Amino acid sequence: PETLPFLRQQIGLIREEKGREEETLRLIGRVRPEAIKLEEHEHVVNLYWEEYLVGKHILMYARDSVGLRPSRIYNMASGFFRMRTSANKAAEYIEEHDVDNLRARSHRFLGEVSMVESAALKRPPVKAEEHFAKAVEEFKKYPDFGQRKNALELSGFLAEAMVLNGKIAEGFELAKETFQAYDEGDGTTLKETNYHEWAVWKSGCVTKLGHALIYLGIELDEERKSVLKGMLDKARFILDNIPEGVDLEPEDFQIRREDVAGVEAYFF
Numbered sequence: 001p002e003t004l005p006f007l008r009q010q011i012g013l014i015r016e017e018k019g020r021e022e023e024t025l026r027l028i029g030r031v032r033p034e035a036i037k038l039e040e041h042e043h044v045v046n047l048y049w050e051e052y053l054v055g056k057h058i059l060m061y062a063r064d065s066v067g068l069r070p071s072r073i074y075n076m077a078s079g080f081f082r083m084r085t086s087a088n089k090a091a092e093y094i095e096e097h098d099v100d101n102l103r104a105r106s107h108r109f110l111g112e113v114s115m116v117e118s119a120a121l122k123r124p125p126v127k128a129e130e131h132f133a134k135a136v137e138e139f140k141k142y143p144d145f146g147q148r149k150n151a152l153e154l155s156g157f158l159a160e161a162m163v164l165n166g167k168i169a170e171g172f173e174l175a176k177e178t179f180q181a182y183d184e185g186d187g188t189t190l191k192e193t194n195y196h197e198w199a200v201w202k203s204g205c206v207t208k209l210g211h212a213l214i215y216l217g218i219e220l221d222e223e224r225k226s227v228l229k230g231m232l233d234k235a236r237f238i239l240d241n242i243p244e245g246v247d248l249e250p251e252d253f254q255i256r257r258e259d260v261a262g263v264e265a266y267f268f
Contacts, residue, residue: 004043007031011050016200018061018254024054041097045106048090052109055082057255059116064262080120084113101147107135108154115161119215124165132158149190152181156205163212172224175209179231195246203235203256210263220267229268235260 011031015024032047059079062072087109094102111131118125132154139151155178162171181187182202191198210228213220220228239253239260250257 001038001040004031004035004038004040008043008046008050011047013196013252015050015053015057016196016252016255018057018258021054021058025051028054041093041099042102045090045093045099045102048086048093049105049109052083052086052090055079055086056112059083060255060259064258080116083109083116087113104135104138104147105150107131107138108150108157111135111157111161115164118164125161126165129158129161129165132161145186145189149186152178152187152190153201153204155181156201156208159205160208160212163209163218164215168216168218171212172209172227175205176227176231179205179234195243196248196252199238199253200256203239203253203260206231206235207256207259207263210267214263214266225267232260232264232268236264 007027008031011024011027014020014027028047028051032044032051035043035047056079058075062075062079065072087106090102091106091110093099094106108131111128114128114131115125118128135154136151136158139148139154142148155174159171159175159178162174164171179202182191182198182205187198187202190201206228210232213228236257239257240250242248242250
């Protein structure tokens with residue numbers, strides 16, 4: 001049991017490196033069955049979610065590639081299938097083993113699956129917004145920072161869903177407020193305790209907003225365009241400039257850096 005936190009940390013780092021998806025899945029496949037045997041329920045759920053994130057990255061890479069090659073279509077489908085399966089299995093495991101403190105976070109993954117399904121069906125992600133709003137509401141109630149910090153990440157997801165549901169002004173404002181919140185209160189604590197997670201979440205807040213605006217083909221006015229540019233610049237800076245004493249390299253954020261570059265290329 002004492003090795004599980006280290007193994008999960010390594011899985012999280014490898015998962016963020018493009019091209020190491022199969023390696024990450026193999027490691028998850030070795031660790032999760034042992035966590036189940038040990039009845040380490042929280043670790044089991046989180047390992048389902050790690051698999052989910054690998055599926056998400058596979059989907060993202062395929063989505064952002066050019067052309068209609070069979071491999072692109074297959075990877076988009078297989079990535080989404082892994083996301084949906086892992087999210088549902090995690091939710092089922094939570095219910096079966098009463099992992100109460102992870103119920104709120106489950107809304108994050110179920111909501112994102114709803115986002116992808118809605119995009120495929122060309123309809124607003126109403127259900128996803130409900131999942132994310134519920135998650136933010138629940139996480140803000142926690143007295144424990146380890147749980148409460150998740151309200152930051154989920155607020156970024158909620159902002160994206162709001163934009164996609166046509167609430168452009170409200171979603172943009174929430175994304176801006178959330179991006180700023182990473183540098184105060186719980187955001188500062190997260191930065192000091194886990195720079196990797198902080199940088200991934202904060203940069204993801206602005207890229208999610210950017211992708212939602214791109215999907216809808218929104219033309220930004222000069223004021224909002226300036227705000228978006230400032231957020232992207234800050235996101236790139238925190239990914240490229242690792243603080244002294246933090247055992248990370250810029251390459252550890254390759255996925256996020258490419259995501260930021262993609263949004264920048266569209267708008268600027």
